[in-house]
Amino acid sequence: MARLTRAQQQERTRAEVLTAARQEFAEHGYGDARIDRIAERAELTRGAVYSNFTGKRALYLAVLADAAEHARARAEPPTEFPESPGRALGAFARVWLERLPFAGDTPGSGHFQLGSLSGVLDTEQTRTALAELVRFEALLLALAVEPSAAVRTRTVRLAELALTLLHGAAALAENAPGVGDPFDLARAAEHLADITLIDDAEPPHLSFVAPAQPATDPWAAPRGLRDEITGRPADLGVDGVVVVLGVRRLSAAEEAVRSARPGDAVTLVVVTDDPAEVGRLARLRIADLVGCLRRVFAEGDLPRPRIVFDDIGTVCAAIGRKPADDHTEVAIRVRDGLIVARADGRGAGHAVADRDAPGGRAREGRGQRDSADAGRLTDEA
Incomplete structure (x- = not known):
């Protein structure tokens, strides 16, 4: 039998730890679970567990995220779709x-x-x-x-x-x-x-956001990234808006999506400086939600912005920005293989999405998308 490579052995050890941890958490819950028992179940040392996971919280989040990702992969659309x-x-x-x-x-x-x-x-x-x-x-x-x-x-x-x-x-x-x-x-x-709710106007801080800065920089779109909504590769080279958000700035995604022009391909890149815990929490929550959405809505009705996790900072590096953290908010507009607008800081996604690309058509209103625009957005995503 061929010997396993180091990477293969690490992956096997990680899988054994996850299986043992799943059993431990299911029997005892998070509070009463013990790393020693998890190591014993996996027939590994305590050190082997900690070499793959930083602690019990990171391991628990990893187990839940793994289960959510498997459930998302198995999710099948319904035979009937909601009409309202x-x-x-x-x-x-x-x-x-x-x-x-x-x-x-x-x-x-x-x-x-x-x-x-x-x-x-x-x-x-x-x-x-x-x-x-x-x-x-x-x-x-x-x-x-x-x-x-x-x-x-x-x-x-x-x-x-x-x-x-x-x-x-x-x-x-x-x-x-x-x-x-x-x-x-x-x-x-x-x-x-x-329920009667007021459709509020835009957040007041947006009027104080600095405009995006024009640029003419080549855009080398990172490869190997996956869209968490569809599970397919995410092509960041298409024309549109790329917004990089730290996990503790994710609420800014709404203003970026609302400001985008009809037809824009919008990519939301999720980053963190704590992949062991905050990153796993984000993966857990998003995989769980998308798994539920896939069982309710037709594929064409799933959220159109692409969601990408960038754990190693390839997108920020391509943009030319310093390493990301949980408070990052940086955005670019891409057109014809060039970065044509940039913004950094609070409101960056809104500033770039709201800006007309040089040479582009006049900005349309934010009302109902026509069928051609909606189709083009779906195709680009």
Whole structure:
């Protein structure tokens, strides 16, 4: 038998640790799980576990992210698709609520099935990251609920309400399994669409954002990146907008998407200086949400912005920006193989998306996309 390479051995060890950790967390939950027992289950040393994962929190997030990615890969579209925003929210809620534990489940298995983060995110960095991720999830859900219209603040707020309802139900079920009827909760989510909300104007800080700076720099688009929405390779060489956001700046994605011209290919690149924990948390949340969306919406109705994880900084390096951190916000506009506009700092995505590319047509309004524009955006993505 041929000897394994070092990389192959590391991958095997990592897989063995994940399998053992999954069993440990399912039996004992996060709080009572022990690294020593995980190492014993995997027939490895404690040091071998720590050589692959920085600690119990990173390992727990890795296990949940791995499960979410497998679930996303298995997700199949439904035979019928929701015909209204209310039906869409209700259908999404029904899929999401399948994770609720039953009354007979043990605390450990119930918490693990929920993907519970209770007691896990005990640092300011991870808690802030989760808040930004929830806002980002609301944007993606809103884009799926109303796929044919420019994103509206009201729809994003409805999506936030739906996610709040679902996570509140999960928090209650974690401590009182069996409480809350999933069918009633799904109907409640459906009726959220009837709530009267004001479609707020743009955030006031946008009027103070500095304009994007013109440029004529060659654009060497990084290769080997994957779109987390479709699972297909993401071609960053097409004309459009590339916005690099640290995990703790992900809420800025909404203003960038809202400011983009109809027909723009928008790519949101997610970066962090803490891939072991914050990065895994982001992968977990996005993979989980996309897995649910795939089971509710047609592929053509999935959110059109591409989402790319850049763990090694290839996109920032191509842009010519210093290494990224959780607060990064930098953006470029690409046209005909050139970077034609740049911006850095708060509001960078909005500044670049809102700017007309040199030689481009006049900016259109932000109303309903026509079918040609929507088709072109889908093809480019």
